[in-house]
Amino acid sequence: MKEISGGITSVPGISAAGIACGIKASGGMDLAVIFSDEPATAAAVFTTNKVKSAPVLISRERIRSGIAQAIVANSGNANACTGERGLGDARKMAELAAKSLKIDPEFVLVASTGKIGRYMPMSKLEAGIEKAISSLSPEGGHQAATAIMTTDTFSKEVAIEIDLQGKKAHIGGMVKGAGMIEPNMATMLCFIATDVNIDRIMLQEAIKNAVDRSFNMICVDGDMSTNDTVIILANGKSGNKKIEGQSDDYNIFLEALSYVTTTLAKMIAKDGEGATKFIELIIKDAANDQEARKAAHAISRSPLVKTALFGESPNWGRIMSSLGASGVEVNPNVVDIWFDDLKIVENGIGFGFVEEDAVNILKKAEYTITVNLGIGSSSATLWTCDLSYDYVKVNVT
Amino acid sequence: MKEISGGITSVPGISAAGIACGIKASGGMDLAVIFSDEPATAAAVFTTNKVKSAPVLISRERIRSGIAQAIVANSGNANACTGERGLGDARKMAELAAKSLKIDPEFVLVASTGKIGRYMPMSKLEAGIEKAISSLSPEGGHQAATAIMTTDTFSKEVAIEIDLQGKKAHIGGMVKGAGMIEPNMATMLCFIATDVNIDRIMLQEAIKNAVDRSFNMICVDGDMSTNDTVIILANGKSGNKKIEGQSDDYNIFLEALSYVTTTLAKMIAKDGEGATKFIELIIKDAANDQEARKAAHAISRSPLVKTALFGESPNWGRIMSSLGASGVEVNPNVVDIWFDDLKIVENGIGFGFVEEDAVNILKKAEYTITVNLGIGSSSATLWTCDLSYDYVKVNVT
Numbered sequence: 001m002k003e004i005s006g007g008i009t010s011v012p013g014i015s016a017a018g019i020a021c022g023i024k025a026s027g028g029m030d031l032a033v034i035f036s037d038e039p040a041t042a043a044a045v046f047t048t049n050k051v052k053s054a055p056v057l058i059s060r061e062r063i064r065s066g067i068a069q070a071i072v073a074n075s076g077n078a079n080a081c082t083g084e085r086g087l088g089d090a091r092k093m094a095e096l097a098a099k100s101l102k103i104d105p106e107f108v109l110v111a112s113t114g115k116i117g118r119y120m121p122m123s124k125l126e127a128g129i130e131k132a133i134s135s136l137s138p139e140g141g142h143q144a145a146t147a148i149m150t151t152d153t154f155s156k157e158v159a160i161e162i163d164l165q166g167k168k169a170h171i172g173g174m175v176k177g178a179g180m181i182e183p184n185m186a187t188m189l190c191f192i193a194t195d196v197n198i199d200r201i202m203l204q205e206a207i208k209n210a211v212d213r214s215f216n217m218i219c220v221d222g223d224m225s226t227n228d229t230v231i232i233l234a235n236g237k238s239g240n241k242k243i244e245g246q247s248d249d250y251n252i253f254l255e256a257l258s259y260v261t262t263t264l265a266k267m268i269a270k271d272g273e274g275a276t277k278f279i280e281l282i283i284k285d286a287a288n289d290q291e292a293r294k295a296a297h298a299i300s301r302s303p304l305v306k307t308a309l310f311g312e313s314p315n316w317g318r319i320m321s322s323l324g325a326s327g328v329e330v331n332p333n334v335v336d337i338w339f340d341d342l343k344i345v346e347n348g349i350g351f352g353f354v355e356e357d358a359v360n361i362l363k364k365a366e367y368t369i370t371v372n373l374g375i376g377s378s379s380a381t382l383w384t385c386d387l388s389y390d391y392v393k394v395n396v397t
Numbered sequence: 398m399k400e401i402s403g404g405i406t407s408v409p410g411i412s413a414a415g416i417a418c419g420i421k422a423s424g425g426m427d428l429a430v431i432f433s434d435e436p437a438t439a440a441a442v443f444t445t446n447k448v449k450s451a452p453v454l455i456s457r458e459r460i461r462s463g464i465a466q467a468i469v470a471n472s473g474n475a476n477a478c479t480g481e482r483g484l485g486d487a488r489k490m491a492e493l494a495a496k497s498l499k500i501d502p503e504f505v506l507v508a509s510t511g512k513i514g515r516y517m518p519m520s521k522l523e524a525g526i527e528k529a530i531s532s533l534s535p536e537g538g539h540q541a542a543t544a545i546m547t548t549d550t551f552s553k554e555v556a557i558e559i560d561l562q563g564k565k566a567h568i569g570g571m572v573k574g575a576g577m578i579e580p581n582m583a584t585m586l587c588f589i590a591t592d593v594n595i596d597r598i599m600l601q602e603a604i605k606n607a608v609d610r611s612f613n614m615i616c617v618d619g620d621m622s623t624n625d626t627v628i629i630l631a632n633g634k635s636g637n638k639k640i641e642g643q644s645d646d647y648n649i650f651l652e653a654l655s656y657v658t659t660t661l662a663k664m665i666a667k668d669g670e671g672a673t674k675f676i677e678l679i680i681k682d683a684a685n686d687q688e689a690r691k692a693a694h695a696i697s698r699s700p701l702v703k704t705a706l707f708g709e710s711p712n713w714g715r716i717m718s719s720l721g722a723s724g725v726e727v728n729p730n731v732v733d734i735w736f737d738d739l740k741i742v743e744n745g746i747g748f749g750f751v752e753e754d755a756v757n758i759l760k761k762a763e764y765t766i767t768v769n770l771g772i773g774s775s776s777a778t779l780w781t782c783d784l785s786y787d788y789v790k791v792n793v794t
Contacts, residue, residue: 051721051729051745079731081717083746100481116714117747226718303784317513321477321623324448332448332478348448349480350514387700 001256007157009141010172011193013037013235015356016140018147022127023076023121025113031125032133032144033097034071034191039107040233042068043204045211045298048226052310053080054090055110056227058261062094062106063231066200068109071191071231072097072129075150075176078187079112079120079266080226089120096126100133111189111229113150113176145174148189152171152176156267162196162256169196169238170213171259177218177268190230196253198235198243206254207232215260218269219300219384233256275385277309278382283380284372292380295373298326314358316344319371334374340367398653404554406538407569408590410632413537415544418517418525420473427521429541430494430529431468431588436504437630439465440601443606444625450477451487452507453624454559459491459503460628463597466504468588468628469494469526472573475584476509476517477623484685486517486566493523497530508586508626510547510573542571545586549573553664558651559593561646566593566635570657574615574665585612586659593650594633595640603651604629611658614690615666616697616781629654647771663780672782674706674762680777683767688725689777692770696721703784711755713741716768731771737764 010018016034023030044063046056062068072093077085090110098105112120135143145155159172173192198206211230236242243250270278281300286292299305302322308315316337323330337345339361344353362368406413413431415739420427441460443453459465471491476483480556487507495502509517532540542552556569570589608627633639640647667675678697683689696702700718705712713734720727734742736758741750 049718049721050725051717078714081714081742081747082743083730083744115712116718116740226714226721293636315512317475317478317623320448321446321513324446324623328447333480345478345514347480348478350479354529 001160001162001259003314004159004161006159006172008034008146008172008191008193009138010159010305011170012195014172014193015136015138015236015271016144017132017135017137018140018143019128019132019135020146021122021131021133023074024288026257029147030074030076031128031132031135032147033129034193035136036069036193036233036235039067039069040235041198041200041203041232042066042198042233043207044229044231045208048224049226052225053078053112053227054082054086055112056229057096058090059109059111059229059231062109065106067107067278069103070097070101070110071109071111073111073148073189073191074125075148076114077112077118077120078114078116078227080116082117082119083213085119088175089122092122093125093129096129097133100130109231111227111231113148113187113189113227114227120317141172141174148174148176150176150187151273153271156264156271157332158260159262160256163237163238164196164238164252164254167238167240169240169259170194171196171256173264174270175264177271187230188228188268190215192232192260194234196234196239196243197238197240198234198253202245202250203232203234206250206257209254209262210258213281214265217296217380217382218265218380219297233313248371269383269385272385274388276388277386279309279384280368281382281384282368282370284370284371285376286373286378286380287376289378289380292378295323295326295328295371296380298322298328298380299371300382300384303387309362310386310388312359312362314339314344314355314362316350319347322346329375330373331375336374338370398557398559398656398743401556401558403556403569404429404538404542404571405569405588405590406535407556408567409592410634411569411590412533412535413541414529414532414534415526415537415540415542415785416529416532418528419521420471426540426544427471427473428525428529429470429544430526430533431541431590432498432533433466433590433630433632436464437632438595438597438600439463439628439630440597441628442605444623446623448478448623450475450509450624451479451483452476452509453626454484455487455491456508456626456628459506462503463517465505465586465630466496466500467498467504468506468508470508470513470545470586470588472545473499473511473514474509474515474517475511475546475624477513479514482516486519489519490522490526493526494530497527506628508628510545510584510586510624513623530698534606538571542618545571545573547584548670550668553661553668555657555660557653557657559667561635561637562594564635564637566637567591568653568657570661572661572665574668575759585625585665587612589629589657591629591631591633592634593640594635594637595631595650599642599647600629600631603647603654606651607655607658610655612663614693614777614779615662616694616779620745640780666780666782669782671785673785674783676706676781677765678779678781679765679767681767683770683775683777684726684773686775686777689775692720692723692768693777693779695719695725697767697779697781700784706759707783707785709756709759711736711741711752711759713747717742717745720768726772727770728772733769733771735767740755763781
């Protein structure tokens, strides 16, 4: 497996485009189209929020066929809490794209991100979708990745090449994140393409598994959006022997896909709204996997922990407190905590570290916090960020 | 029932004192003693955090006897995550007070609030406890309420008078709150005294019930501390017929006690760290009581909801989204939302309100948000505040 430059359009047979069509008042890019020149095997994971956006409802319905050929995505408007009219608008977006692309509307998936509760400006979409499709290009991945950004400060893409029994295959992806991140994928749109030849069931299993260890293990603010969508299209052009069950090839693909999703997930945490720190939080020796994940989420979503990290303050008591409040099985008398390699807490009590040493770690842009619960053998790793003045600033409107 | 001026020392037989003994580097008041001139029936509710402070562990043990006569409480140091030494220090605080007061050390309860993970400065406490006890006064309630403050911006006290079959009785209380508020009582110390004559079992039932509808229904930041403590002492001096079971007198007492705890709880939400708004959040027509409470907590702890409220932005989509992510049974198509009496959302869709009208409500210092889930008949009321720059500022160290 090696990382290659470029994003989703590094994958043979995939073209993309990103344009401005006037949804964003700023005039910024706000419409992306991703197109596979042949119908592709498709799988997806959607938000578990009970309030689901119209495009999530439509795409969730369509993904059941296991085939898709295009994705139309916009930023600037979530098309959520928009009722029947919103559903009609999402369907219409797909229809417009299908007509322009001369494909079956059922093969078009839709996704939206932005403000909730506003109707889509359909006349702008009508002109915009046509324009975006006329701009489709095998070099258009970066434009598309830029067009799905909301409060993101940089576009997020990655691509890799793998070898499946002598056949070169590719996976390329893009994501937008920033706020409402965690748990279980927050305002997050992620589109991935691959030329691996794989059946629908294994593709679904792989994407679910990869999302679980990546996007479900980041935390910006503990909110979860109505619009979260991860879609993967696999067009089979690599020519590898079709992956139809558990196999070495499946494992290679899963590892590669997890690398793609984890890389994108870390980019989201790094670009958390107002974030000044990127923190890898490792829970060790928890009673079981679920408890390890729960402890990681509880600590990383605590506003008191997050503000202390912003303040570069080694206030480890807040970590202990959020752990104790997490509902996870905890024996305070056996908990150890490290900042990078510096032991801060031993058996639940301050380890007598030199304050300046701890502060020097917390002053870094990236570091690791390890919490050892000392009661089992399960671990979890989560990527998170701090809570700064700028988080408040970004979110006051 | 009528509210009277004064706090805990409005209750006959109760004296209190608050002094500065040097725990706080600022030199501010940091030590309070509350004393009942006779052994009182005692009940308490403690944090459910699995990481419990030393004073919580000691007081929880001692309250089992159902009798107490004094409370020693300090701010500036939580005495949490301090191991065996911390337990010894908490016991020593009680012993010092008992010696000075010439009472059984088992009748002294202890409570601490402040930074976690630091040992208590026992030499300061030794001199301080003696000094505080020599300052005990039947007018000392306000001094004591001031001495337990941490990041609170005002002291929090209330007192009421009730009539029990012709006998006048009193309930007076104090609380400190500010950060780490929610759920299930956060860094919160609350001391209540009453001259009602009531047995231990009914006193415990009443305080648990009152806490449940008050302190467990406020949310500042969703954190829960290691030190939360609510203690009530009942000295029986009112001379009412002893409350020993469910009765009209019990109901009068419970309502009065709930008024006291609710009044104090609202003060905590109003004084939330950095808070600029005080919001009463009402959930209606939930599937059951537990779901109503869960929905209220989920909405009120969402950083995106809280920052929008700080920004006076009628971004109701964030309320819908946090509701959908709450895990509560929700049918988005029947949800209605009001700001005060202005309907904002009907059947999950914006109600076409005039934006300026909504903003005018959100500009107020206090208002109500009502969320009707439309699927059952259970309600819950919660008091919360917004998330401002100053919340971050207060918590960076």
